[in-house]
Amino acid sequence: MSITAYELSHLDTLEAESIHIFREVAAEFERPCLMFSGGKDSLVMLHLASKAFWPARLPFPIIHIDTGHNFPEVLEFRDQVIEKLGARLLVASVQQSIDDGKVVEETGPRASRNRLQITTLLDAIEEHRFDALFGGARRDEEKARSKERVYSFRDNFGQWNPKNQRPELWNLYNGRINQGEHIRIFPISNWTEVDVWQYIRREKIVIPNIYFAHNRQVFSRDGMWLADSEYVTRTEDEKVLTRKIRYRTIGDMSCTGAVDSDAETIEQIIEEVSATRITERGETRADDITSETSMEDRKKEGYF
Amino acid sequence: MGLLRFATAGSVDDGKSTLIGRLLYDTKSIFQDQLDSIEATSIQMGNDYTNLALLTDGLRAEREQGITIDVAYRYFATPKRKFIIADTPGHVQYTRNMVTGSSRADLVLILIDGRHGMTEQTRRHAFLTSLLRIPHVVVCVNKMDLIDYDEQAFEAVKKEFQNFAMKLEIPDLTFIPMSALHGDNVVSRSPNMEWYQGSSLLHHLEQLHTASDRNHIDARFPVQYVIRPQSGEYHDYRGYAGTVVGGVFKVGDEVLILPSGLTSTVASLESFDGPVSEAFGPMAITMRLTGDIDISRGDMICRPNNRPQSSRYVQSMICWMSEKLEFEPGMKLAIKHSTKSSRVIVADLQYRINLETLHREMNPDSLALNEIGRASLQTTEPLFFDEYRRNRNTGSFILIDEATNATVAAGIIVGSGV
Ligand SMILES: Nc1nc2c(ncn2[C@@H]2O[C@H](COP(=O)(O)OP(=O)(O)OP(=O)(O)O)[C@@H](O)[C@H]2O)c(=O)[nH]1
Numbered sequence A: 001m002s003i004t005a006y007e008l009s010h011l012d013t014l015e016a017e018s019i020h021i022f023r024e025v026a027a028e029f030e031r032p033c034l035m036f037s038g039g040k041d042s043l044v045m046l047h048l049a050s051k052a053f054w055p056a057r058l059p060f061p062i063i064h065i066d067t068g069h070n071f072p073e074v075l076e077f078r079d080q081v082i083e084k085l086g087a088r089l090l091v092a093s094v095q096q097s098i099d100d101g102k103v104v105e106e107t108g109p110r111a112s113r114n115r116l117q118i119t120t121l122l123d124a125i126e127e128h129r130f131d132a133l134f135g136g137a138r139r140d141e142e143k144a145r146s147k148e149r150v151y152s153f154r155d156n157f158g159q160w161n162p163k164n165q166r167p168e169l170w171n172l173y174n175g176r177i178n179q180g181e182h183i184r185i186f187p188i189s190n191w192t193e194v195d196v197w198q199y200i201r202r203e204k205i206v207i208p209n210i211y212f213a214h215n216r217q218v219f220s221r222d223g224m225w226l227a228d229s230e231y232v233t234r235t236e237d238e239k240v241l242t243r244k245i246r247y248r249t250i251g252d253m254s255c256t257g258a259v260d261s262d263a264e265t266i267e268q269i270i271e272e273v274s275a276t277r278i279t280e281r282g283e284t285r286a287d288d289i290t291s292e293t294s295m296e297d298r299k300k301e302g303y304f
Numbered sequence B: 001m002g003l004l005r006f007a008t009a010g011s012v013d014d015g016k017s018t019l020i021g022r023l024l025y026d027t028k029s030i031f032q033d034q035l036d037s038i039e040a041t042s043i044q045m046g047n048d049y050t051n052l053a054l055l056t057d058g059l060r061a062e063r064e065q066g067i068t069i070d071v072a073y074r075y076f077a078t079p080k081r082k083f084i085i086a087d088t089p090g091h092v093q094y095t096r097n098m099v100t101g102s103s104r105a106d107l108v109l110i111l112i113d114g115r116h117g118m119t120e121q122t123r124r125h126a127f128l129t130s131l132l133r134i135p136h137v138v139v140c141v142n143k144m145d146l147i148d149y150d151e152q153a154f155e156a157v158k159k160e161f162q163n164f165a166m167k168l169e170i171p172d173l174t175f176i177p178m179s180a181l182h183g184d185n186v187v188s189r190s191p192n193m194e195w196y197q198g199s200s201l202l203h204h205l206e207q208l209h210t211a212s213d214r215n216h217i218d219a220r221f222p223v224q225y226v227i228r229p230q231s232g233e234y235h236d237y238r239g240y241a242g243t244v245v246g247g248v249f250k251v252g253d254e255v256l257i258l259p260s261g262l263t264s265t266v267a268s269l270e271s272f273d274g275p276v277s278e279a280f281g282p283m284a285i286t287m288r289l290t291g292d293i294d295i296s297r298g299d300m301i302c303r304p305n306n307r308p309q310s311s312r313y314v315q316s317m318i319c320w321m322s323e324k325l326e327f328e329p330g331m332k333l334a335i336k337h338s339t340k341s342s343r344v345i346v347a348d349l350q351y352r353i354n355l356e357t358l359h360r361e362m363n364p365d366s367l368a369l370n371e372i373g374r375a376s377l378q379t380t381e382p383l384f385f386d387e388y389r390r391n392r393n394t395g396s397f398i399l400i401d402e403a404t405n406a407t408v409a410a411g412i413i414v415g416s417g418v
């Protein structure tokens, strides 16, 4: 056999890199946890984690930051997936943080719980004394994320300091922290949206049905289709209509936009995603469009 | 072909970020909303044209200062290949971020402003590139538009770099004249430089052969994690999980485990997707061995007739990265090498490299931020290593300051002994 045959495909290379990161964290941290939203990236993360520790169960729990504004389909899906895996699910609720008076609900038609989750998340980290939190963020998503390390250090206040990140050399990760600090771990940093979809197809990962084209009652806001739901207040001009749409990302119902689509299969989704001229966050996240540096600002406060 | 990882390097303002922006733009890898946003920012900042460097300079501070501060990772694909780009900063203050970005690269693009030729920072980056043993280097002689696309000017910079590179080890070196701003020789050959007979940058990146860069000879499997399900069906299961970092392991191979020195046989190579008959780098797999041997994280599985060095004394090149602390003999630090964490004491600092001349300044007192020197370290436990030139994985380490937990050095193993 020639030596050149020993080459991995790009998906296999990415998969191996991610598995390596999962194992490294499980080996070196005392209380890791995986943040799970029910979206495609977190499903890929769960799949990779299952592979990393097979045939053992995941050596860490899963946490969902529940904003209370979820798509009901996604919540249901979440519970099925976790049960099938036999994993332990923790739910930290933004509603609870509001009820406890830790955060105040925003008001007005553009009210969102996006920023409020930061407090809920940081409180949960403190309560459970997590020292490492896996997140499914990818560097291709957004310009601040494109700068972030795989091991992203957070201080006592959960803050990211983009101007003073630890050097990250080869695949030698520095996981040393003091009490009260933690590290956000991004095993799929180097995956692109297309990689994620190709992997979902290859691995036959089951995803929530709202990723596929379906008819839904929506209204237009800021050039996006928002689902008509109890979590958003429409203005008079915002008329509801039925359109064939799908979700390209999954976030809160109040700020996640849908896209016009006929894609009913993974193949068709891959075709659509490969041809699109707009980024997923640009097309579907009202929270990211508010200002040029909104992601960087939120990350500095402790966002995902 | 699989994935190609490449990084940019070179002096501040020589056009690294602009080149990456141009490469993404001309391969249609930029989304409309990203383009709209950098156009708006360019106008707001008073640029006459859309500043493509903004595609990678995404932090607020970078935009305010007009320089790159930390590595930006970008991704694109052509029908031939997938690429992971690390756009690194040129500013000397952020050299450690350049090292971060290029440590895993298959190829580094060193940009040089054709008007000015090499600067101290170009030399520093070229030296680091060779120290990191990046197998492929492309020197991009940039801003040719400002020097009338002049062949003589290109040749002069080329000669200057070649002279410097004689003192370095760069296995594969290519020169391309270009204008990152206007796209000459970036994605396609430029009509402005008919005298240039080589390929465009993209063509070069697409065609590059990297399969032979990996070490397929010395079988190395650092044990990363022991898998013990302790559940009904898998009650007695014990698997050694890790990433192959050299050579090939096959079922039935006789293996040797360090530090115990015991031997065993590969019973199976397993993954979630089922067993495989052989494993090679960078596969992440689970290895099961025959017999009952005590193996834990930090152990190294290799072949009896081809083992890494095992020693508490390592000779290394140190690239110092702390602004708060200097590296000096007698200092104690934490070390992470492969899957092993241990402690070291700096036994001796032999020399510091003068990056201007590449001369060795013997017996310096210390190394300050961004300085590079040769030191011998003594570890509390033996490390299982190869020289970096043979294996980038088993030949590299990081040093960590135990007081602040900061990563303070990148280390490259050049030998063993005191
Ligand atoms: N005329 C001309 N200008 C260029 C070219 N390439 C880059 N520039 C300009 O040079 C300046 C610096 O470019 P950058 O791409 O930010 O340089 P850099 O190497 O990324 O700088 P750092 O990341 O801060 O080290 C900008 O004003 C660019 O527009 C070129 O080919 N021709």
Ligand SMILES: [Mg+2]
Binding pocket: B016, B017, B018, B053, B057, B067, B068, B087, B088, B089, B090
């Ligand atoms: Mg730059």
